[in-house]
Amino acid sequence: MELDLQPIKLEGVSEERPLIIAGPCSAETEEQVMSTAKQLADNGVKIFRAGIWKPRTKPGGFEGIGVEGLPWLKEVKKETGMYVATEVATAKHVYECLKAGIDILWIGARTTANPFAMQEIADALKGVDVPVFVKNPVNPDLELWIGALERINNAGLKRLGAIHRGFSSYDKKLYRNLPQWHIPIELRRRIPNLPILCDPSHIGGKRELIAPLCQQAMDLGFDGLIVESHCNPDCAWSDASQQVTPDVLNYILNLLVIRSEHQSTENLSELRRQIDECDNDLMEILAKRMRVCREIGTFKKEHNMTILQTGRYNEILDKRGAQGSLCGMDAEFVKQVFEAIHEESVRQQMEIINK
Ligand code: PEP
Ligand code: MN
Numbered sequence: 227m228e229l230d231l232q233p234i235k236l237e238g239v240s241e242e243r244p245l246i247i248a249g250p251c252s253a254e255t256e257e258q259v260m261s262t263a264k265q266l267a268d269n270g271v272k273i274f275r276a277g278i279w280k281p282r283t284k285p286g287g288f289e290g291i292g293v294e295g296l297p298w299l300k301e302v303k304k305e306t307g308m309y310v311a312t313e314v315a316t317a318k319h320v321y322e323c324l325k326a327g328i329d330i331l332w333i334g335a336r337t338t339a340n341p342f343a344m345q346e347i348a349d350a351l352k353g354v355d356v357p358v359f360v361k362n363p364v365n366p367d368l369e370l371w372i373g374a375l376e377r378i379n380n381a382g383l384k385r386l387g388a389i390h391r392g393f394s395s396y397d398k399k400l401y402r403n404l405p406q407w408h409i410p411i412e413l414r415r416r417i418p419n420l421p422i423l424c425d426p427s428h429i430g431g432k433r434e435l436i437a438p439l440c441q442q443a444m445d446l447g448f449d450g451l452i453v454e455s456h457c458n459p460d461c462a463w464s465d466a467s468q469q470v471t472p473d474v475l476n477y478i479l480n481l482l483v484i485r486s487e488h489q490s491t492e493n494l495s496e497l498r499r500q501i502d503e504c505d506n507d508l509m510e511i512l513a514k515r516m517r518v519c520r521e522i523g524t525f526k527k528e529h530n531m532t533i534l535q536t537g538r539y540n541e542i543l544d545k546r547g548a549q550g551s552l553c554g555m556d557a558e559f560v561k562q563v564f565e566a567i568h569e570e571s572v573r574q575q576m577e578i579i580n581k
Contacts, residue, residue, distance in 0.1 A: 229375060231419050232384040234357045236309055236329075239272045243484055244443075245423065245450030247311055247330075248475055249275035250457075251465035252288065253295035259302060262457040265472035267306035273330065274299070274308040275452060279319055280464055281336045288463040296326035303327070311359075315343065317350035324354060332359040332452075335391055335428075338374045339363035348377040357385040359423065359452075366393040366406050368413060375420070387421040388413060389452055390443075392429035402431025402468070405439070407446060414447070427454035427468045436470055437478045447487055451479075515567070516574060523575035533575045539568060 239245070248266050253259045253276040263274050276299060280290035299310040311330035314320050315337045323331060331351075337343045338361055351358070358378050363370045375386055390410040392403025410422055424443030426436045440451055456462045459469035470478070526533060543561050550560025 229379045229386065229417055229420065230384055231379070231386055231417075234385045234387055234421060236272070236357075238307075239309070243449055244482070245273075245421070246271055246479065247273040247275050247423065247450065247452040248455045248472070249311075250277075250462065251427075251454045251469060252277045252280050252463055253291050253298055254288075254463045256298045256301070258457060259295070259298040260305065262455060262472060263302040263306050263308060265457060266455060266475070267308050269472055269476040271472075271475075272308055273311055274302050274306070275311045275332075275454075277464070278312050278323075279315060280313075281315060281334055282464075293322050296322060296328070299328060300326055303329075314347060317346045320347055320350035324356070328356075330357045330359070332389060333361060333374065333378075335361045335364045339365060339367075339370060341370075341373065341377075344374045344377045348381040351378060351383055352381045354383065355385065356383070357387065358383055359387040359389045361389040361391050361425070362393065362409065364394040364403075366404075366409055368409055368416075371409075371413065372416065375417075387423060387449075389423045389425050390429075390448070391425035398431070401429055401435070403429050405429050405442075407442075410448070411446065421449040423450040423452050424448045425452045427452075427465065430468060432467050433459070433470050433474075436468070436475075437481065440478060440482055444482055444484055453478075512567070516571065519571040520574055520578055523578035526575065527579050533572055533579060542568065 233241075235241070248271045250258065250262055259276060266274060276295070278290050278295045278299075279292060280288060282289055299312065302308055303310055309329040311332060312323060312328055313334045314323055314331050315334055320331070333344070333347065337347070360371065360374050360378065363374070371388065375388065378386060388410070390405075392401060392405050393409070395404050397404075410424075413420070414422060424439065426439030426443065430436060430439050436453060440453070443451060453475055454465060454469045455472050455475045456466075456469040457471065459471060460466055462469050523533070525531075543564055546564045547557035547561045551557045
């Protein structure tokens with residue numbers, strides 16, 4: 227299914243990469259919101275984020291200031307001219323935000339993972355023209371992410387975007403949420419005109435990772451960044467370890483190298499020609515391998531042998547992995563390639579045996 231999208235054009239906000247959204251994890255007090263917003267606006271940030279309702283893993287944590295915080299965001303708009311954005315997780319949140327004139331909404335990762343909640347939000351948004359960003363679900367499920375976008379799109383909203391905030395895992399050694407970059411990359415391939423922002427704060431979980439993650443996202447062609455920034459990060463009521471001051475954020479953003487997607491130099495086209503040639507060779511050799519596999523299939527059929535010969539399969543995987551690392555490739559990667567090839571060979575031999 228194709229999404230019916232329109233660009234998220236915002237007056238006064240540059241259309242150049244990266245689009246920046248910044249602000250605290252949570253709105254805590256009017257002072258904290260205003261002080262953070264003013265510093266961000268002074269540094270040129272045009273879109274302010276702050277969570278009003280916070281989905282927490284366990285009860286007892288700060289669950290957001292609630293509707294009381296919405297007038298503070300109105301005040302941010304009035305005082306700084308920034309657009310304001312917040313997270314909605316229920317239909318009631320949507321109504322409250324629309325009433326308060328919130329400019330941009332986002333759907334949190336836990337909500338995207340729940341189709342009932344997504345449908346309820348989509349129904350509440352019917353007939354409204356407000357930009358909505360949908361974060362990836364907590365689990366690495368691209369279809370669920372796209373499904374959530376489809377629900378909002380089916381409600382008639384066309385100014386949509388996605389936010390990559392990483393995927394939950396038991397192992398939190400380096401990242402709070404694993405980036406699994408191939409998932410947003412596949413989203414870009416499937417829906418090329420959907421803007422994708424990266425949320426380095428929730429991927430990294432610690433402030434030292436913000437800068438490298440922002441750079442990685444830019445190098446992968448993401449359209450923008452949504453970063454948590456707080457006037458006094460260490461005292462934040464939620465996600466303290468991953469927030470940075472507006473000045474640190476400004477420093478990080480100024481150091482970003484933004485590479486162009488469209489620089490097609492002479493050299494690059496020669497290298498691309500070589501890649502095409504390699505791919506053609508790969509294709510021919512792969513086709514040849516499949517032909518041989520089918521011959522083996524015929525032999526196995528005639529001699530009443532099983533298709534899967536586990537000993538041989540393990541031998542291939544181990545040998546190819548070792549050969550691969552001798553050639554400077556990652557053994558695990560080479561094994562994965564051969565697993566995929568083997569799967570297709572088995573499928574082809576099954577066809578022959580069942581003919
Ligand atoms: C947030 O943006 O503060 C938030 C709760 O994020 P996520 O839904 O990605 O966990
Ligand atoms: Mn947060």
